[in-house]
Amino acid sequence: MKAQILAGPPVAAALLADAAARASRLPALPHLVIVRVGDDPASVSYVRGKARKAGEVGLRNTVHALPEATSQAELLALIDTLNRDDDVNGILVQLPLPAQIAEAAVLHAIDPRKDVDGFHPLNVGELWAGRPALTPCTPAGIMYLLAHHGVQVAGARAVIVGRSHLVGRPLAALLLNADATVTVAHSRTCDLGAVTREADILIAAAGCPGLITPEMVKPGATVIDVGINRVVSIEGKGHLVGDVHPDVADVAGMLTPVPGGVGPMTVAQLLANTVRAAELQHAVRSDV
Numbered sequence: 001m002k003a004q005i006l007a008g009p010p011v012a013a014a015l016l017a018d019a020a021a022r023a024s025r026l027p028a029l030p031h032l033v034i035v036r037v038g039d040d041p042a043s044v045s046y047v048r049g050k051a052r053k054a055g056e057v058g059l060r061n062t063v064h065a066l067p068e069a070t071s072q073a074e075l076l077a078l079i080d081t082l083n084r085d086d087d088v089n090g091i092l093v094q095l096p097l098p099a100q101i102a103e104a105a106v107l108h109a110i111d112p113r114k115d116v117d118g119f120h121p122l123n124v125g126e127l128w129a130g131r132p133a134l135t136p137c138t139p140a141g142i143m144y145l146l147a148h149h150g151v152q153v154a155g156a157r158a159v160i161v162g163r164s165h166l167v168g169r170p171l172a173a174l175l176l177n178a179d180a181t182v183t184v185a186h187s188r189t190c191d192l193g194a195v196t197r198e199a200d201i202l203i204a205a206a207g208c209p210g211l212i213t214p215e216m217v218k219p220g221a222t223v224i225d226v227g228i229n230r231v232v233s234i235e236g237k238g239h240l241v242g243d244v245h246p247d248v249a250d251v252a253g254m255l256t257p258v259p260g261g262v263g264p265m266t267v268a269q270l271l272a273n274t275v276r277a278a279e280l281q282h283a284v285r286s287d288v
């Protein structure tokens with residue numbers, strides 16, 4: 001029997017509807033500021049998509065597009081201004097940054113209460129301490145997708161392939177906080193298939209097209225494909241594929257497609273995080 005395909009867009013729509021309803025109960029509509037440095041085509045496209053979606057759900061948004069030659073001091077000065085501005089609820093600096101700017105310095109400079117990407121060390125620490133406040137968007141979106149489809153996480157064996165700060169590590173913390181038994185595999189893992197076959201929930205976030213093949217999957221497992229890989233077909237056409245081989249659909253119980261699976265959840269979660277940040281800030285302000 002073929003796996004149930006877990007399409008992202010309807011679940012993302014549910015998350016966005018929830019975020020929009022919460023936003024409407026706040027004293028002011030949340031305001032997301034996105035900062036982009038340079039003209040990397042992928043970054044331009046991601047930022048455009050995030051700003052458009054923010055507008056669609058009624059959040060205020062501003063994009064600062066800075067030139068490629070922007071210095072670290074100039075970017076930090078802008079972040080300082082945004083940190084101090086009570087009208088700004090969320091700040092996102094689109095990565096990657098040009099070589100003259102140290103990513104860590106920038107991520108550390110963002111006010112943790114406005115850190116809608118969840119990359120500030122304080123938010124990373126809170127997540128691992130089991131007190132998540134603002135959590136990275138792709139992992140949080142995956143947790144929402146699992147919950148939406150009634151996937152049992154507590155007590156499940158979860159295996160994540162990939163240990164990046166963006167996906168693998170924060171997802172491990174979220175799954176652990178949700179009482180899964182978590183294994184994180186990576187490029188140095190021996191006998192990857194033996195590890196992945198243990199998984200009731202298998203998350204592939206390696207950036208390797210077709211890495212996960214049917215024999216690496218436990219029958220009936222829930223398989224989440226985070227990978228987004230651009231490949232060129234024999235006809236010379238470019239298209240996107242995930243980290244999971246299409247034949248895994250014959251073995252898995254549930255499977256996310258690429259594109260149209262985890263991707264839409266990531267953007268929706270960014271906006272949900274913006275609403276969450278505004279809620280936290282208004283709660284603080286109404287307490288003083």
Ligand code: NDP
Nearest residue numbers: 138162163164167186187205206207226227228262263266
């Ligand atoms: P990184 O390159 O930062 O990390 C990849 C991880 O996968 C590393 O931990 C690496 O191991 C591991 N890995 C690579 N090859 C193998 C292999 N053959 N076997 C086992 N482990 C392997 O990638 P990201 O985490 O940023 O992204 C992963 C994928 O997810 C990419 O395709 C990216 O485009 C996609 N992505 C999708 C998003 C979405 O919204 N759908 C959002 C973010 C990312 P090691 O640490 O040992 O090098």
